[in-house]
Amino acid sequence: MKPRKIFHPLFLLALLVVAGGFSAKAQTSQFPTENAYWHQYSFLNVQGDTTEYFLQGDTLLFAEQWTKMYAKHPLQNAIYCGAVKVSGDTVEFTSTNDERKILYDFDLSVGDTFPIRPLSNTYGFDSVLVVERIDSILLFNGEYRKVFISNTLTNGIFEVLQEQWIEGIGSMHGPLFPLNARLLTEELGEESTLTCFLANGEVLYQNPRFWSCLLEIDDKTEQNLCTFPNPTSGKFILQIPSPEKIAQIELSDISGKQLVRFVESESIDISAFQAGMYIGVVTYKDGRKYSFKVIKK
Structure with missing residues (x-):
């Protein structure tokens, strides 16, 4: 006969707590039904x-x-x-x-x-x-x-x-x-x-493109920003008014994950990125922020 394994009550309680934690986390990832x-x-x-x-x-x-x-x-x-x-x-x-x-x-x-x-x-x-x-x-x-x-x-x-x-x-x-x-x-x-x-x-x-949940107008897009070629298979150029006043440029995927941050806007290389749409945010030294979109083929 094999010897019976006896578990300490505190060990069993710990297992229940851990299992309950996993269960709660799994439940929170479900689509909501209220609030x-x-x-x-x-x-x-x-x-x-x-x-x-x-x-x-x-x-x-x-x-x-x-x-x-x-x-x-x-x-x-x-x-x-x-x-x-x-x-x-x-x-x-x-x-x-x-x-x-x-x-x-x-x-x-x-x-x-x-x-x-x-x-x-x-x-x-x-x-x-x-x-x-x-x-x-x-x-x-x-x-x-x-x-x-x-x-x-x-x-x-x-x-x-x-x-x-x-x-x-x-x-x-x-x-x-x-x-x-x-x-x-x-x-x-x-x-x-x-x-x-x-x-x-x-x-x-x-969403990293927006600074508020509620928007009356989308004032985050600078009409003078220009990306070409767009779509691109690798590199693209971002033309920006007053580039000397730029503090930084960020690129994120549309789910909000930041992928790269840089200052120079000429010949930006995204050849290593997956195909899809990406969101850029240009931040000026005075705090102004504008967004642009680029598509990787």
């Missing part, structure tokens, strides 16, 4: 402001409990968008008298297809978004989350799209963007961007 706010900025929005999406109240749909989602523009009443249901890593969405659809799946692996309808471009054929790589991001609460990064779709002229999902938060283009994903006209500066995400009154994510 959550997404702020989405859309350029070319006729109101020129930020839309706030939030969860409030429950409803019974398909004989199940769902959480209602609303959208609110400044100086307007909140509008009911639909309802979400979270089941592990899967988030479903349904609108009024609509079927249930998968909004997010945070259990994707490299090579998997994003659960987004195929995107038609101007040439008439459909393209799908595939998980090209999985990265991570550190939130303000000290927690790391996965970032699912897609391939970049383009029609070869002006329209482009790269999707990035933060685990438990959603698309960098806004919480409901996957339902109506589309190529964005970069030549006109068209964009749909998540500026920040809050949960339980705490900012967990702040």
